[in-house]
Amino acid sequence: MNRQTGKREGGIRRVVIAGGGTAGWMTAAAVARTMGAAIELVLVESDAIGTVGVGESTIPPLVTYNRLLGINEADFMRETQATFKLGILFDEWKERGSRYFHSFGLTGKDHWSAGFQHFWLYGRHKGHQHPYDDYCLELLAAMAGKFAHLPDDQMNYAYQLDSTLYARFLRRLAEADGTRRVEGKIARVELDEESGDIARLVLDSGTHIEGDLFIDCTGFRALLIEGALHAGFEDWTHWLPCDAAIAVQTENVAPPVPYTRAMAHDAGWQWRIPLQHRTGNGIVYCSRYLDREQALERLLGNIEGTVLTEPNALRFVTGMRRRQWHRNCVAIGLSGGFMEPLESTSIHLIQRAVLRLLRLFPVAGISERDVTEFNDQQLTDAVQIRDFLILHYKATDRRDSAFWRQCAAMPIPDTLHHKIELFRETGRVFRRNEELFAENSWVQVMMGQGIVPQSWHPIAAKLRDDELDRLLGTIRDTMRRTVAGLPDHAAYVAQYCGARRGSAR
Numbered sequence: 001m002n003r004q005t006g007k008r009e010g011g012i013r014r015v016v017i018a019g020g021g022t023a024g025w026m027t028a029a030a031v032a033r034t035m036g037a038a039i040e041l042v043l044v045e046s047d048a049i050g051t052v053g054v055g056e057s058t059i060p061p062l063v064t065y066n067r068l069l070g071i072n073e074a075d076f077m078r079e080t081q082a083t084f085k086l087g088i089l090f091d092e093w094k095e096r097g098s099r100y101f102h103s104f105g106l107t108g109k110d111h112w113s114a115g116f117q118h119f120w121l122y123g124r125h126k127g128h129q130h131p132y133d134d135y136c137l138e139l140l141a142a143m144a145g146k147f148a149h150l151p152d153d154q155m156n157y158a159y160q161l162d163s164t165l166y167a168r169f170l171r172r173l174a175e176a177d178g179t180r181r182v183e184g185k186i187a188r189v190e191l192d193e194e195s196g197d198i199a200r201l202v203l204d205s206g207t208h209i210e211g212d213l214f215i216d217c218t219g220f221r222a223l224l225i226e227g228a229l230h231a232g233f234e235d236w237t238h239w240l241p242c243d244a245a246i247a248v249q250t251e252n253v254a255p256p257v258p259y260t261r262a263m264a265h266d267a268g269w270q271w272r273i274p275l276q277h278r279t280g281n282g283i284v285y286c287s288r289y290l291d292r293e294q295a296l297e298r299l300l301g302n303i304e305g306t307v308l309t310e311p312n313a314l315r316f317v318t319g320m321r322r323r324q325w326h327r328n329c330v331a332i333g334l335s336g337g338f339m340e341p342l343e344s345t346s347i348h349l350i351q352r353a354v355l356r357l358l359r360l361f362p363v364a365g366i367s368e369r370d371v372t373e374f375n376d377q378q379l380t381d382a383v384q385i386r387d388f389l390i391l392h393y394k395a396t397d398r399r400d401s402a403f404w405r406q407c408a409a410m411p412i413p414d415t416l417h418h419k420i421e422l423f424r425e426t427g428r429v430f431r432r433n434e435e436l437f438a439e440n441s442w443v444q445v446m447m448g449q450g451i452v453p454q455s456w457h458p459i460a461a462k463l464r465d466d467e468l469d470r471l472l473g474t475i476r477d478t479m480r481r482t483v484a485g486l487p488d489h490a491a492y493v494a495q496y497c498g499a500r501r502g503s504a505r
Helices: 021-038 061-068 073-080 116-125 137-143 163-176 292-300 346-359 368-394 402-409 414-426 439-448 465-484 489-497
Strands: 014-018 040-045 083-085 087-091 099-103 158-160 180-183 186-191 198-203 208-210 213-216 233-235 244-250 260-265 268-274 279-285 312-315 319-321 329-331
Touching: 014 021, 014 208, 021 040, 021 061, 021 163, 021 346, 061 073, 061 158, 061 346, 073 163, 073 489, 083 489, 087 137, 099 137, 099 439, 116 465, 137 465, 163 180, 244 292, 279 292, 319 368, 329 346, 346 368, 368 402, 368 414, 368 439, 414 439
Parallel strands: 014 040, 014 213, 040 180, 087 260, 213 329
Antiparallel strands: 083 158, 087 099, 186 198, 198 208, 233 319, 244 279, 244 312, 260 268, 268 279
16 A cells, blocks of 8 residues: 555556445446446346345435436336335334325425424414414325325435336446446455455356455445455344344235335234335334234234245344445445434435445445545434434334333433424524435424424514415415325326336336
């Protein structure tokens, strides 16, 4: 290593991605399209090794990711059997019988000095009875089962998709851009004796795959970043206690709606994600309070439609790799860590890591400063998402099971405690360092979980009663008129990107 530059000697020409699936092919497609002939890109995967394949619900940044790759949206949605997603409906999280909606986009109209929630809170104080939901376009459209692309991206949305088909779709793009796929299982990872970096992958066929930079997309196994390089793992299960999941697919029994459902139960929660050709279902639970047989029985007892697949059971540890870039290896996807799927962040974390790696791509050689920057930014992302997930479990009135009593009583990170108490006391939320979840997300979830601010920004009280009435009324009327003019979501999907006969495999 050059001590003055902090770089390992030698440029990066050969990039090896270990593992396929969503993480591997998202990485390959972006790297191949961006770097082109500047590098030689090889992806190693085995058809004999299954993928997790349950990351079906996404968030809006994936729209941007696909646009960056030049992907035609209708083609992508047709090939992945996707539907549109406007948010998540949370059932029974605050208490039994309760529900709230976490939508994409904005609620109401902000003032530069204060978010819309302050004007809504002041309006409640002055006698206005309309719920906060009435001021959010995406929320109202979702609950009405409607969707359309609106001018100037007025409708914020994501996708509900088949992640296996998405990986297949991206594979075609990546191979067309020069990625070479090698079939085979990784038998061992060999290190360079002098540097300690990864030198090559040895496949069970005896083939050697040498590289300068290795990207670990081997999932929970983390064969390179942990198995070979021992990067370390930070366990967060004391804050996010669910450690198991079972997924199953069913036939659609109704037209697909433009939202995902997250239904709490006494030891975790259950998801329902409607695609064009089927519905994805799953149960997430804490094995301390529910065993696998009980969880499967509960899942199968609360699904709609004929079961299409064998149940896919997973065990996981929520947390993050301490160093997601270590030596000449970058972990992307589940090999870098796992946040439970509650807010659909798994594919987003893949996307963030890929784009970050491209911005810091070590063409001239690996810089320790780049490595440190990458790891610091990845950790910041993870901590901010972690806190948002913990919020759902901590801020609850449920005490009807040992699981919920544990969640309500658990200590939480100081960063989250500050955010909750700031909102409770003042109604304020501040977004830091390009934080994924913006002010409206925190407001919707905190109020949905029962945290009601005790005050509002004084700017709201500067409005005369007639001005306040006009402001709130105009926003509500605009939302209602817009939603009334939207087409049915299922009909729009069928017209825009309906799957060709036989395209779902």
